[in-house]
Amino acid sequence: MLCLTEPTDPAWIEGALADLDAVLVDHGHCEMKAASNALALAARHPDDVVLVRALTDLAREEIDHFQRVLDFAEKRGLSLGTPAVDAYAAELRRAAHDELRAVPPLVQRLLVGALIEARSCERFKILVTAMAERNVEPELVAFYDELFECEARHFRTYFDLAVRAAGGDEPVVRRALGALSRREGAIVRALAGGDERATVHG
Ligand SMILES: [Fe+2]
Numbered sequence: 001m002l003c004l005t006e007p008t009d010p011a012w013i014e015g016a017l018a019d020l021d022a023v024l025v026d027h028g029h030c031e032m033k034a035a036s037n038a039l040a041l042a043a044r045h046p047d048d049v050v051l052v053r054a055l056t057d058l059a060r061e062e063i064d065h066f067q068r069v070l071d072f073a074e075k076r077g078l079s080l081g082t083p084a085v086d087a088y089a090a091e092l093r094r095a096a097h098d099e100l101r102a103v104p105p106l107v108q109r110l111l112v113g114a115l116i117e118a119r120s121c122e123r124f125k126i127l128v129t130a131m132a133e134r135n136v137e138p139e140l141v142a143f144y145d146e147l148f149e150c151e152a153r154h155f156r157t158y159f160d161l162a163v164r165a166a167g168g169d170e171p172v173v174r175r176a177l178g179a180l181s182r183r184e185g186a187i188v189r190a191l192a193g194g195d196e197r198a199t200v201h202g
């Protein structure tokens, strides 16, 4: 899906369906991180109006997603608690730093954002399909279906901003994305070996 080289392990959905509460809690933290990462990146480039507008628009949408996850969590009596260590994002950032030396740091960061969005998008689609098939929690299915489309759009936003930050050199950005996507696939595969499966990433 999108640029991903490694599909999610089919076993992931069973762990997710068995613990939708854990998925929601992890998802809440993901939305908050998505908003704060977009804002942090915008704050590093305050004079780049196109970038700042696109990333603050994106952050606004992520905050809306966060609040809606919070509504679902509250209805279920869940509290988000402290987020677990985000090994997926940390390793992806490290991979971008190691692997993408040919492109500027801004392009590296934007491509990390693109891949995180792509993986969320893939997992939401898997969730929607499996939950709809089993006829569970239609309200949550409708929410994830909507988010699947948003994350696909966010992937595109990050990708387009990366091309722009690379001076319009799309082939270079596509190659960089391909290289980072292969590393992302290896990270996801490695993390799937751990016990915590009911997460949006990793
Ligand atoms: Fe989101």
Ligand SMILES: [Fe+2]
Binding pocket: 034, 062, 117, 150, 151, 154
């Ligand atoms: Fe997003």
